[in-house]
Amino acid sequence: MDTATLDAASLLFLLGATGAYAMSFVSFALDLARRSADATTADASARASRVLAGSSAAGATAQRRAGVATLERSGGDGSGGGTVDRPRSPISLRVGLALAVLGFALHLVATILRGIAAARVPWANMYEFSMTGTLVIMGVFLGVLVVRDLKFLGTFVTGLVIILLGIATVGFRVDVVPLPPALQSYWLVIHVFVAILATAFFALGFALSLVQLLQYRREAAAVAGLDPRAGRLSFLRSLPGSEQLENLAYRLNIIGFILWTFTLMAGAIWAERAWGRYWGWDTKEVWTFIIWVIYAGYIHARATRGWRGSRSAWLAIIGFSAVLFNFGVVNVFFKGLHAYSGL
Amino acid sequence: MSRLSDSRAKAVRRDSAGSGDPRRPDDYVDSATPPPSGPDDTITQPRLGPIGWLRWFWRQLTSMRTALFLLLLLAVAAIPGSLVPQRTSDPNGVAQYKVDNPDLFPVLDGLQVFDTYSSVWFSSIYLLLFVSLIGCVLPRTRHHLQALRSAPPRTPARLARMAGFTTRTLDGRPADDATVAHAVESARAMLRKGGYRVVTFPESVSAERGYLRETGNLVFHSALVGILVTVGIGGGFGYSGQRVIVEGQSFVNTLSAYDSFNPGRFVDENRLAQYRVKLDELSVTYEEENQNAIGQPTDYTASVTTDGGAAGVASETAVKVNEPLRIAGTDIYLLGNGYAPTITVRDPAGEVVFTDSVPFLPQDPNLTSLGVIKVPDGLAQQVGMVGFFYPTQETSEHEEGDFSSFPDLRNPVLSLNVFVGDLGLDQGVPRSVYELNTDDLTQLSGRNTDTPGIRLAPGETQELPDGLGTVSLDDVPRFASFDIHHDPTQGWVLLFAVCVLAGLLTSLFIPRRRVWMKAVRDADGGLRLEYAGLARGDDPMLESAVKDFADRHRTALAEADDASAPSSERI
Ligand code: HEM
Secondary structure, three states, X not given: OOHHHHHHHHHHHXXXXXXXXXXXXXXXXXXXXXXXXXXHHOHHHHHHHHHHHHHOOOOXXXXXXXXXXXXXXXXXXXXXXXXXXXXXXXHHHHHHHHHHHHHHHHHHHHHHHHHHHHOOOOOOOHHHHHHHHHHHHHHHHHHHHHHOOOHHHHHHHHHHHHHHHHHHHHHHOOOOOOOOHHHOOHHHHHHHHHHHHHHXXXXXXXXXXXXXXXXXXXXXXXXXXXXXXXXXXXXXXXXXXXXXXXXXXXXXXXXXXXXXXXXXXXXXXXHHHHHOOOOOOOHHHHHHHHHHHHHHHHHHHOOEOOOOOHHHHHHHHHHHHHHHHHHHHHHXXXXXXXXXXXX | OOHHHHHHHHHHHHHHOOOOXXXXXXXXXXXXXXXXXXXOOOOOOOOOOHHHHHHHHHHHHOOHHHHHHHHHHHHHHOOHHHHOOOOOOOHHHHHHHHHHOOOHHHHHHHOOHHHHHHOHHHHHHXXXXXXXXXXXXXXXXXXXXXXXXXXXXXXXXXXXXXXXXXXXXEOOOOOOHHHHHHHHHHHHHHHHHOOOEEEEOOOEEEEEEOHHHHHHHHHHHHHHHHHHHHHHHHHHHOEEEEEEEEOOOEEEOOHHHOOEEEEOOOOOOOOOOOEEEEEEEEEEEEOOOOHHHOOOEEEEEEEEEEEEOOOOOXXXXXXXXXXXXXXXXXXXXXXXXXEOOEEEEEOOOOOEEEEEEOOOEEXXXXXXXXXXXXXXXXXXXXXXXXEEEEOEEEEOOOOOOEEEOOOOOOEOEEEEEEEEEOOOHHHOOOOOOOOOOOOOEEEOOOOOOOOOOEEEOOOOEEEOHHHOOEEEEEEOOEEEEEEEEEOOOHHHHHHHHHHXXXXXXXXXXXXXXXXXXXXXXOOOOOEEEEEEEEEEOOOOOHHHHHHHHHHHHHHHHHHHHHHOOOOOOOO
């Protein structure tokens, strides 16, 4: 088969993958809706326990503890994602996961076909970078699921991947062209792939930090004795507690940070080989540095009084926003040596 | 772990923080529990003397909060430099910016925005950050070196409050001294094998592991200082320069041979490494099949002969993009290419007054190139020519006239406009070889004149206007532009970078934890073994590690039991 045919097949598989992801997204979203409903049903008993605690002699402290205990119960042990309240993995969740795996398989085929069509690694321009990047985000998500039950992030991950794939096929799509000499290097394989991997971990960390902030707000309201249903996001009650979410986010983010550190260094080594200097404050280098410093700040914030918790979560969110900005805006609109968007 | 027991454990940890604790700034936390409200460093202390103020200031500077603030400030301060062109990397962009934004330019320039990364404000931020870093790391290093030589602290009185607390019982064993001693000894051996540093007490074992975590953290931060210092000092010992070489020509590594040269402060410009490089051929491959990329270059290979360097003998090698030539401590990079038409000008008598291969600067991907020829001597008047070179010339139906449709030499044409007058070469003002200032010149031929411009294919000769002489295009060799760099410190930077990465890995993934085993004699005469642990920093595996240790210890004791069943009195 020739290049164009293979590339057309790749595109077809990619569209199929996007379709599967879209249905997966709907299933995961239905699951969140179900969780909200479950939480509301469980509400009566929760309120009863709060009232009991409030009337006990221990007063305020006991009330706080009861609040905490309720959260702990629904928080599960971090591997259950609310298994106490929801003993069996509900059908919508299982369908969502199966569709995500199907989408991933189609996506993988699409990416490999593109690589065969181009006779090189499929990440040499924005279109291919988006395709492989979203594939890796999905892969890391599914891989992490083996270790931790983070299925509740399914809506977020499939949603993000669909948006990125949409932008990629509509906005960034280019035909296969040969690699310019500047990109003919094994550093393209290493540096760019590790950057993609780092991005995937940052994406999951970002999602967890977002949920953590929502969860924290809900917990704070619960401790203050407000009606926890006040917030519309009652599915949060079936998710791990904010502290547990924070720890999970931290673990994913430090993996991302280490990969990013490597990306930065490998990029410097490559720049030295290709341009004769390892660091020149080129636009892309600047943004890689900015992202690195933001995440270093995030790690520090977690060890700084008054910054652990929500504030450090905001830094993780800003960090990932910078990653997206670096990819979507700096690549396309900024001028610099890294002119490989293919657009 | 439930949140309540977690916070209790943390509270205990604070009390029991012994000498083995890594030293941290005052506002360091490693748990979500708010610290017991005590004197805060934001509260002004009464009556500080000058020394007191200095101390206070130093403590502020080396606090976690300041480090965090400076880090975030550094990230923000790096942004402007990505929004406007920088003098170091894009001087033409800066000039263009000045033309486009005449009002804004002086303001931004006054703020050093075009030199962001060497500006006063950017430098102050990172220098302050690194002062803070050193102030933070030095005491921690001293403290850590002590900790490395001291034993783990005593076993806490009540293990039940610690993380991962669990108990095992030894059935059918008398709670006598021998059994206890045996349990202690076996726990010691087991923990030792697991890489713990262990101290034993009559009834308990206290063990700690993961000192490498703090070591990694210190290596990481120190290596950052190493990079900064090496880059700061190292810049002074290196140099970089550019040189355009036409096929067949040579370059000798001396100051005068460079087109441009940027030496570091400590470089002796008269004693550069001695070698010579001859460009034999620059071969370029263009895509010809893929319809989406016709004419896109897919390979540049500069074949060169080098002479000198360490071996002192001539040898032939190649320089490619991404594959620099390392010679005599310098690196030679292939960064640009183009055509250098060989042009000969003769006077009316046929005497050669000018002959040279003149590099023309590429203007588009199909290598339409612009160049200038200056003939100051030998003709009736000084002659300047501005020309376009088209490697594959075609004429469009529209107004634009000639263009190049492919970057390789398929239909090469050189078109020249001729000017006469004072070239300004005698005024002692340096003039770019790529530019012709036509203000004081008179145009004789080409666009906007009555005389058509000169058009030449290789091997052709044409008359210059006004009977000035002739001009011929003899050949069209390529030129390559090389960057030549010498940086004696980049190996050190790489070494420090590796330390940064290694330090990071150890400090983020090696758990530092304490583990205790304690034998407790119950009132009813039985023996209970208690186990617990303490995380020092992020340690998701702590509880399973304690449980695992308890299980293995219990099993080992039981097996030892079986083996020595007949004589349970064994010590
Ligand atoms: C150039 C500036 C700095 C950068 C890029 C940086 C980066 C980092 C990173 C990535 C970590 C986590 C990895 C590790 O533990 O080794 C870390 C940890 C740490 N840094 Fe820094 N740092 C900087 C400056 C400072 C300063 C000025 C201080 C002192 C106030 C400091 C104190 C610490 C401490 C105490 C930790 C351990 C945190 C923990 O236990 O989780 N750092 N730093």
